[in-house]
Amino acid sequence: MLTKTLLPQSVAREIQTMIQTGVLKPGEKIPSQRAFSQKFRVSRASLREALLTLETLGLIKTEPGRGTFVTGAGAGAGGAMAPWRYADSYSVFDVFQTRLMLEGQIAALAAGRVAQTQLEQMEEATRQMEDCWARQDLLANVEADLAFHGIIVSACSNTMLRALYQNVRQQITETQRQPIPITDPERMRESIAEHRRIIAALRAGDATAARREMETHIRNTARCAGLEP
Template sequence: MLNDTRPRRQYRQVADQIMALVATQALAPGERLPSERDLAELLSVSRPSLREALIALEVEGHVEIRMGSGIYVGPNPAPEGSAISTDSEGPLEILQARCIVESAIAEEAARHVTHELVTRLDDNLNAMAAALNDRAQAILLDGQFHIAIASGVGNSVLANFTAQIYEKRLSPFFMQFSTRFEGPRTWRLALSEHGAIRDAIADGDASAAREAMRHHLTESQRRFTESFLVERNQGA
């Protein structure tokens, strides 16, 4: 077997820097870390990488993120069994991979569109419109929408791949990450984007379907990276 020479994932490198800062400043559990903005500048890292790192540390119990207050050192050691594997993909890496692959899948689905597929998508959109305030149901329907499109291509490998990569969204890391940024407003935006994908596929417009899917998953990444983990007055 070849040795795995992949570099340590960016968010994990940033997480290591944060914990080194905690150690250097001898911060005790319950003490507050610098603000998100200040941490990014202090560590010379991007805000998206910082967010992934902070939420990974939150899942592991090393930090606590309090909305409207700030970021605090969490209990130590982390709760047993909560550590994230050092080679776990970050949520933004997963979304980027989905954007690349599912854009091509949507393009193919438009080329092979059937009445049955359009009906499945319509039923899904109607159900999702009724579930915008039910996070668990919205996540389920979101996955079913993307898997239905892949199934419409008629290639079981693509359908299985889409289902498998979507399952990564259900990991503790990704779920905690999305909890911080998702809500009825973001689900409403996702529903609108799903509608544009559906329309392009129903029209048999392969190019428009590809771009609609790319737009949707790019916007999903943007919603995660442009929001604040805590309110803007966190330093007050």
């Protein structure tokens, strides 16, 4: 049993490991929220957040009236996307459309301002994405993706745009997780190549190319989710 309170992401990682190592097997019903919250010594709210993250990644699925089960389907294995959890506030289309405008402009304003250390961090995050995908560590794959985008935001010259990004980061994060269950290896290779083209544009200080490459990347991610923003 864990001896300290863990953040939802850490709990999600523990459960992902249980699935990957066969402690929790495909088709198996996971323990009750009460049992799991006691095991990990976290609140039920933190546990629910961890389970929602894993469901978005396609590792578990909740069936009303029956419980939550391990899917047994890794990324690109014919799974289905989880329901959009922010539907009461914004559609997933709205969020992708906002990402196009917001992150495209952020990338343009970051061009010429990204430090060499930040470029290296972005390259490392992209390598981690590639490595974690190969190992089907889906949580770490998305974490590396979020780090990549976050570095660009930190280099943007406009403080209000940086604040706007933070205000909608939860919804943006969900659009980066949600397509994972239906992302095949070829699409992930393309996504990683898109990251490297964004890095090249930022390194060159080319604002027009940085905007174009970022918008292309977001549009392609949206298409993977079945949308045309």
